[in-house]
Amino acid sequence: MTDLVRATVRDRLGHCELNRPHKLNALNFEMLQALDEVLHRWADDNSVEMVVLTGAGERGFCAGGDIADFHRAVTTGHHSDFMELLALEFKVDLLLSKYPKPLVTVAHGITMGGGIGLASHAPVRLVTATARMGMPETKIGYTPDVGGSHLLAMAPGHMGEYFAMTANSFTGADAPSLGFADAVVSESFAANALDELSDLVGLGSAEITAAVEVLHGAPESHRMATESGWIDHAFSAESPVEVVDRLRDMAHPNAAKALAMIEANSPTSVSSAFYSVRAAREEANLQLTLDRELRLAGYLMHLPDLAEGIRAQVIDKDRNPAWTPSSLQEVDLESLMQPM
Incomplete structure (x- = not known):
């Protein structure tokens, strides 16, 4: 078991902690192997009745995959x-x-990209x-993955396309209304989550969520x-080009900001993100979405934008x-749509 993932059991509670704080707990292959091993082991261990996954350090839960490794x-x-x-x-993520x-x-x-994959697919999702x-991902010439296009597709209205194409972020307080978390908790709760x-x-997932909301819940945002x-x-x-045209014609100041963000991102990635969210909405199935995202990754990694985006950012x-x-x-678009 690597030191980059610490696994301990105390009083029927299994605690798995990402332990790479100097890299914002960015995921590498060694960490993922350890996560896979311990989660499978605890699933069959009758002495473990609840599992808690956290990230070490004050700066973030997980910044995503190790981008430098991807670039190499x-x-x-x-x-x-x-x-x-x-x-x-x-x-x-599927497990x-x-x-x-x-x-x-x-x-x-910081909870981005691969961090979303860990934080937002679990049975009970708490966030500060x-x-x-x-x-x-569209900032670096890639596309939302780790089931991110599924989560974005399930967000209200067309928020999914907005966040996917712009690569804009949101706060933990916004996460429940967008479908990325179940409850907001205080910084104090997060720091002392095990206690x-x-x-x-001994409670079920729904009961745990309800209890946390009642006993420890912090205000959510509906911004x-x-x-x-x-x-x-x-x-x-109906298309990324039409989205941009509509934004350009709008007077709302935030439309201009969204347009600027999209135009700064990889056009191929923006297109991929748009159609990925649309495909995920039709699928409404995490397994199918992950399969499609993996095919799409196999296509995009051979294009120049991924290496160039990581270089620049x-x-x-x-x-x-x-x-x-x-x-x-x-x-x-013809080549892009084939892996979809």
Whole structure:
């Protein structure tokens, strides 16, 4: 068992902690193997009645996959390593969604990409109000994965297309209304989650959620509901190009901000994100969505935008990627739609 994932059992409660705080608990293959092993072991261990998954450090639960590892894989011809990691990650995400025992995730701070996959598919999903959540993949030439397109598709109205295409983030306080969490808890609760949850061992998932809401629940935000009018108008369009056209024609100041975010992202990724959310909404099935996301990853990792996006955002940090192609109108939709 790697030190990057700490697993302990106390009084029928199994605690699994991501332990890579200096990297915001970014996931690598070793961590995913450990998660897969311990979660399967505890599923069959009668001495463990509840599982709690947290992230070490004050800065975040999990920032996602280790982007530097992805960059090395796609720039050195080791694409199969990337696919192997993704397949394992998606397997863990699916396991969380179907876990046979109450499994509680407690997200705080930075919770992005792969962190969403761990935090938002579990039976009981708790989050602090100040957590920063999102699927930022279109910024780096990739696409929402880890079942993220499924979660986005299930969000109210066309919020899913909005967050997928812009790569904008939201707070933990917004997460329940968007379908990414079940309850908001205080920073104090998150810091002492094991002690707070120990009295709830033996309850079912729904009972745990209800008890936490009553005893420890913090106020939720419904801020995004006030944005639904212009978002639904723009992002209900039939294509990414039409979404952009609608945003350009709107007077709402936040429409202009959304347009600027989309235009800064990879056109291929923006298109992929849009159609992925639409496909996931039709599927309404996490397993099918994960299968499709894995096929799509196999296509996108061979395009230049992923390496270029990671270079610009993470390696060189010049924030000035040169996307290929450079416009939505030039995206090869025929090839993009095949893995869908």
